[in-house]
Each structure stands twice: as structure tokens, then as C-alpha cells.
Amino acid sequence: MRNRILRRFGWIVTLILPLYLAGCGWLCPVDPPPTIYSLDNNASGAIETKNNIVNMTVVSKDANDLKAEYRAGFIQGKLQGDIVVSARDNAWDLAYLLDPSHSFPKQLGPTQEELDTAADILNANYAAFLQYLNAPDTEAVTAYRLKRLLFRMLGIYHGLTLNQPAGLDFSGDWLPNTGYFTAAELALGYETTGITFMDIYFINAYCDLMDIVAYATELAVNGVTLLDPPDKCSAFLKRVGDEIILTHNTWQGFLSQTMTQTMVVNDDWVTLNAVCPGMIGSGTDFGYNNKGIMFNETTHRVSKTEARTEHLWTFWRATLAEQFSASIPEFFEAISLDNSGTYLNGYMLVDANTRETGLVEMSYRCFVFYRSTGGDYAVTSKSMDGEACSTDYDNEMVTADYLMGINYPASLQVRSDLQSTDNRPARREQFRTLLPGVIDVETAKAVITYTDPANPLSIFGRWDLGYGETPYPKQIPDGSIDAKVGTTGMVRAFMRLSGILDTSASNTGFWMLYGSPKVNDTPFIWSESLWSDQKLRDVPDRVDGRFTLMPLYLR
Structure with missing residues (x-):
């Protein structure tokens, strides 16, 4: 035997x-080893997939910041390649799948007329953005930093479409205006093999654009949308001894290609969770920069707003704030440069240098700012219309020890302005019960991924199952697709790095999980769902993974 x-x-x-x-x-x-792309010794990047998480780092150094940004974007385009095209098409499919009324687009995949409608809005916003950059009353440092981000976006586009970087004027006097592009480059595509500049703009501006559409005249009455407002993320901030823990999970639809992205451009570095490839910033807003500022964001549930096309959209202001802010007041200033009434969010903030924490919430007419060094929050407001903005807030959501993010504003003013509703009320009670028990990274990971199997509309939740506690029931392929945890200690370690690309380096960033909540030990699986015939582009059939301490590829 x-x-x-x-x-x-x-x-x-x-x-x-x-x-x-x-x-x-x-x-x-x-997982295969990292793929490396290099322009020269001063500009290179690496990308790999770990546990279903695409992880990318780009380092670009040049005496000219605009050129450094452009080259960083070019490398990003080369590294990400066709997965950016997938991100564009997945975004269009999610616009249909996550809207039960199927208002825009009206079918899976936009018609040419719908593409043209969206392109007209995006082109109008881009023209307004260029006008803002050139306006004499725009503060010079702000204009220069926004130009840097624009050159990065152009670099991404050129990395996807050109063999080598273009010879451009990086003096700051020239900008890629609409005259620089052909008509085809300013159009939008869907399920085409190529990509346009306006497709890249669409990927970055998706949330702002969809708010413009949702509050268009035919879909809203007196600024109140007839659609069910989209549902977004869960998050919390917790003080634990000398450390501060920041967490977030993204509700963005199970076609989202959520990933990690680290950009080192001259002296400005940021490591973040990008909602998909092709982004100049986060889009879902979690990460930290090398000045010591940590950030996350939860989107307010909005019924009423005044969405404005020809304003500085939130994606520009958020990317500006997240990459360049060296203090919480600087973040406040950047995010409140304008108010477009689109993509209205609450941003939790931490300064790893001073241990100050903050929160900024916004309606279409008010910003409300919260700051604390460990005690009660001092609250101020900024009115955009000259009318009063109250500083009263919900003291169960904002405490000296923690902040909770549930898409329902803590500010009573913002809540009232937006006619906001709490459509997943269990999360508030779950956070209230669980947050006192968060004492370290492991307990933070457990809370930000908490799912009540009897109520999947939990902190870490799902809409696809068709049940759960909500006054606004629906069944869509949406829910938590990731979770992240970071600490002030991680930020300080990031600040001490040299900023040199090295795929063998052992330095790490924040913890991230790609995957959906498991109910009855089963995550969301496309082929076993109501949407089993959905085309999958660079996303797995089984939306599942495990927490991974993400490599930075930096010395």
C-alpha cells in the first residue's frame, strides 16, 4: 500500500x-513582475497587477514643471495603454447600468447623438477652464498648478496615441486650446480602438458631467432632479493615540477598474486610489501627498443643486488640492476656488505633521469647514451667493475622536440646501457602534469592510442582491468595490523617501483591497448575476481579492 x-x-x-x-x-x-517604461534617466514608470489591483508609479524630473508633468502623463499613457480605452467604455456602460430610469444613455452604449451631447458639455467646460487659466484675476500660483495638471492630461493622451512625446511650448504662455486639436480629437467615442483627447477629459470629468446631465432642464424641476441620486462611498477618520487612521471604500459599479497610482513629479508627490486608468487625480479621492496631507471623500446624496457647465469643475479643484496642498487651510482654499454645483463631496483631511484633522462639505451655495487639533471642531463657512451659511452640524457624525462618512452631510446647512436623504441608514448605526473599537490598522480594516449579511446595504455593501434597509430600493450591479486604510505613520514614511524609481525597493504605501462584499461567502460574480451577458473589459468575472500593502516602487 x-x-x-x-x-x-x-x-x-x-x-x-x-x-x-x-x-x-x-x-x-x-502576479507577473512590473512592466517598466522609460523615456530617459529622469522619467520612467512601472506598472503591475497585484491581487486584482493595478498598481502604477511614475517618476518625472525636469527643470520645467510643465514638461515634467507632460512627460509623467506620457509615461502613464504608455504604461496603461488599452486599459484606458476599457475605462472609457466601462464608464459609459455604468452610466446606463447604475441608473434604473436609464435616462442617459437610454440604452447600453451611447448613441452618436448622446455622445455628441456629452461632448458639447465637455468642450464647453474645457473652454471655460482655459478661460479661467488666462483670466487676469486668477491667482498666479493656482493658474500655474492647474496648467501642470492640464499638461499631464495632454501627456496621457499623447502617450496613448504618439510614439514619442511631442515638441511643445512649455513656457506657460501656450496652452492646448481647441485650435490645437482636430475636430475628431474633441469628439467622444465608444467601443472604438482609438481614443481621443476628449475621451480622456470624459474619464476625468465623469462625475461632474453626469451631474450636469442629471440636472438638465428635462430631467429636473426647479433644480430638483427627477432621477434617483447616485450612491457612493463609506469612510471614516479615527484618532488612536498619537496616530490618525483614515479609511474609505468606493461604491462605483462593479465595472470600475479601481487601482493605485503614485506620481512623483519634481517636488510634488502623491500616492492615491484612482477610480480607473487615465486619471490625473483620484476621482474617488483617497490618498496622501509628500507634504503630509491625507484625504478621503464621500459624495453627498443630492436631490437639489444648481449644476453649472462653465465653471471650474470639482475634478480640477480636488486634484489641485490633493497634489499640492501643504496644510488643511490650503486644501480648503483650493477646493473652494469655485462652486460648480457638481460632484458635491465631503472631504476628510489629516495633517500628519501637526495631527490636525479637518472636514469640508459643500452644497451648490455654501462651503462648511471643520478643523480640530484633538478636541471639538471649530467650524466656519463660506457663502458663494452672499446669503448666510449656518455652521450647525450633526454631532454624532463629527466628534473629537472620529468622523463618519455616509453620503449624508454632517452640516445641517448643506443637508438642507441639497435636500439630502440617508438612503442606507444602517451604516450610521454600524459606524456609531463599531468606531469606538477601532484601535489599530487591523480593526480599521475590519470596520471599513463590515457587512451585515441580513442587510447588505452596510458600510461595505451591495445593491445587486435586491434587498437591504433603504427607503429607496433598487437592484443594480453596484456596491463596494474596494477598501483602503492609511495612517499618519505611513504618510511620514512616504515623506522620507528619495523619490527614485526602484521596483526592488521594499517601501510600501497604504493597504488596499479590490473586491466586493461576500454574502453567504460569495462576492459579486458577473456570470452568475442578473447581468451575466455584460461585456467585461479588463475587470474580472469574480469581483474579489484581499487586502494588500501596496508597493510604492520608490527608494
């Missing part, structure tokens, strides 16, 4: 060992 077992085991070894040594992926799945 023993000899028969050994003989059989020997046959197994004989069959399996060569496959193992050859790296047989179906026996022992192994």
Missing part, C-alpha cells in the same frame, strides 16, 4: 513539477 501511494505521488510530481517550474498560472497564480 505504502509503495503504491509513493508511486502515485511520484507520477503526480513527474507531471506537476515541470508545470510548476514553468510557472503554470492555473496551478499557482502568480
Whole structure:
């Protein structure tokens, strides 16, 4: 008997060992090593996939900041390649799938007329953005930093469409206005092999654009949308001794290609969770920069707003704030440069240098700012219309020890302005019960991924199952698709790095999980869902993964 077992085991070894040594992926799945792209010794990047998380780092150094940004974007375009095209098409499909009324687009995949409508809005906003940059009353440092972000966006586009970087004027006097692009480059595409500049703008401005559409005359009455407002993320901030923990999970639809992205451009570095490839910033807003500022964001549930096309949209202001702010007041200033009434969010903030924490919330007419060094929050407001903005707030959501983010504004003024509703009320009670028990990273990870199997509309939740506590029921392929946890200690370690690309370096950033909540031990699986015929582009059938301490690829 023993000899028969050994003989059989020997046959197994004989069959399996060569496959193992050859790296047989179906026996022992192994993430491939990073792919590296380099322009020269001063500009290079790396990308790889770890546990279903695309992880990218780009380093670009040049005496000219605009050129450094452009080259960083070019490398990003080369590294991400076709997955950016997938991000564009996935965004269009999510616009249909996540809106039960199917208002825009009206079918899976936009018509040419719908593409043209969206392109007209985006082009109008881009023209207004360029006008803002050139306006004499725009503060010079702000204009210069926004120009840097614009050159990065142009670089991403050129990285996807050109073999080599273009010879551009980086003096700051020239900008890529609409005359620089062909008509085709300013149009939008869907399921085309190529990509346009306006497609890149669409990917970055998606949330702002969809708010413009939702509050268009035919879809709103007196500024109140007839649609069910979209549902977004869960988040919290917690003080634990000398450390501050910041967390977030993204509700963005199960086609989202959520990823990690680290950009080192001259002296300005940021590591963040990008909602998809092709982004100049986060879009879902979680991360930290090398000045010590941590940030996350939860989107307010909005019924009423005044969405404005020809204003500085939130994606520009948020990216500006997240990359360049060196203090919480600087973040406040950047995010409140304008109010477009689109993509209205609450941003939790931490200064790892001073241990100050903050929160900014916004309606279409007010910004409300909260600051604390460990005690009660001092609250101020900024009115955009000259009328009063109250500083009263919900003291269960904003406490000296923690902040909770549930898409329902803590500010009573913002809540009233937006006619906001709490459509997943269990999250508030779950946070209230669980947050006192957060004492370290592991307990933070457990709370930000908490799911009540009897009520999947939890902190870490799902809409696809068709049940859960909500006054606004619906069944869509949406829910938590990731979770992140960071600490002030991680930020300080990031600040001490040299900023040199090195794929062998052991330095790490924040914890991230790609995946959906498991109910009855099962995550969301496209092929077993109501949407089993959905085309999958660079997203897995099984939306699942595990927490990973993400490599930074930096010395």
C-alpha cells in the first residue's frame, strides 16, 4: 500500500513539477513582475497587477514643471495603454447600468447623438477652464498648478496615441486650446480602438458631467432632479493615540477598474486610489501627498443643486488640492476656488505633521469647514451667493475622536440646501457602534469592510442582491468595490523617501483591497448575476481579492 501511494505521488510530481517550474498560472497564480517604461534617466514608470489591483508609479524630473508633468502623463499613457480605452467604455456602460430610469444613455452604449451631447458639455467646460487659466484675476500660483495638471492630461493622451512625446511650448504662455486639436480629437467615442483627447477629459470629468446631465432642464424641476441620486462611498477618520487612521471604500459599479497610482513629479508627490486608468487625480479621492496631507471623500446624496457647465469643475479643484496642498487651510482654499454645483463631496483631511484633522462639505451655495487639533471642531463657512451659511452640524457624525462618512452631510446647512436623504441608514448605526473599537490598522480594516449579511446595504455593501434597509430600493450591479486604510505613520514614511524609481525597493504605501462584499461567502460574480451577458473589459468575472500593502516602487 505504502509503495503504491509513493508511486502515485511520484507520477503526480513527474507531471506537476515541470508545470510548476514553468510557472503554470492555473496551478499557482502568480502576479507577473512590473512592466517598466522609460523615456530617459529622469522619467520612467512601472506598472503591475497585484491581487486584482493595478498598481502604477511614475517618476518625472525636469527643470520645467510643465514638461515634467507632460512627460509623467506620457509615461502613464504608455504604461496603461488599452486599459484606458476599457475605462472609457466601462464608464459609459455604468452610466446606463447604475441608473434604473436609464435616462442617459437610454440604452447600453451611447448613441452618436448622446455622445455628441456629452461632448458639447465637455468642450464647453474645457473652454471655460482655459478661460479661467488666462483670466487676469486668477491667482498666479493656482493658474500655474492647474496648467501642470492640464499638461499631464495632454501627456496621457499623447502617450496613448504618439510614439514619442511631442515638441511643445512649455513656457506657460501656450496652452492646448481647441485650435490645437482636430475636430475628431474633441469628439467622444465608444467601443472604438482609438481614443481621443476628449475621451480622456470624459474619464476625468465623469462625475461632474453626469451631474450636469442629471440636472438638465428635462430631467429636473426647479433644480430638483427627477432621477434617483447616485450612491457612493463609506469612510471614516479615527484618532488612536498619537496616530490618525483614515479609511474609505468606493461604491462605483462593479465595472470600475479601481487601482493605485503614485506620481512623483519634481517636488510634488502623491500616492492615491484612482477610480480607473487615465486619471490625473483620484476621482474617488483617497490618498496622501509628500507634504503630509491625507484625504478621503464621500459624495453627498443630492436631490437639489444648481449644476453649472462653465465653471471650474470639482475634478480640477480636488486634484489641485490633493497634489499640492501643504496644510488643511490650503486644501480648503483650493477646493473652494469655485462652486460648480457638481460632484458635491465631503472631504476628510489629516495633517500628519501637526495631527490636525479637518472636514469640508459643500452644497451648490455654501462651503462648511471643520478643523480640530484633538478636541471639538471649530467650524466656519463660506457663502458663494452672499446669503448666510449656518455652521450647525450633526454631532454624532463629527466628534473629537472620529468622523463618519455616509453620503449624508454632517452640516445641517448643506443637508438642507441639497435636500439630502440617508438612503442606507444602517451604516450610521454600524459606524456609531463599531468606531469606538477601532484601535489599530487591523480593526480599521475590519470596520471599513463590515457587512451585515441580513442587510447588505452596510458600510461595505451591495445593491445587486435586491434587498437591504433603504427607503429607496433598487437592484443594480453596484456596491463596494474596494477598501483602503492609511495612517499618519505611513504618510511620514512616504515623506522620507528619495523619490527614485526602484521596483526592488521594499517601501510600501497604504493597504488596499479590490473586491466586493461576500454574502453567504460569495462576492459579486458577473456570470452568475442578473447581468451575466455584460461585456467585461479588463475587470474580472469574480469581483474579489484581499487586502494588500501596496508597493510604492520608490527608494
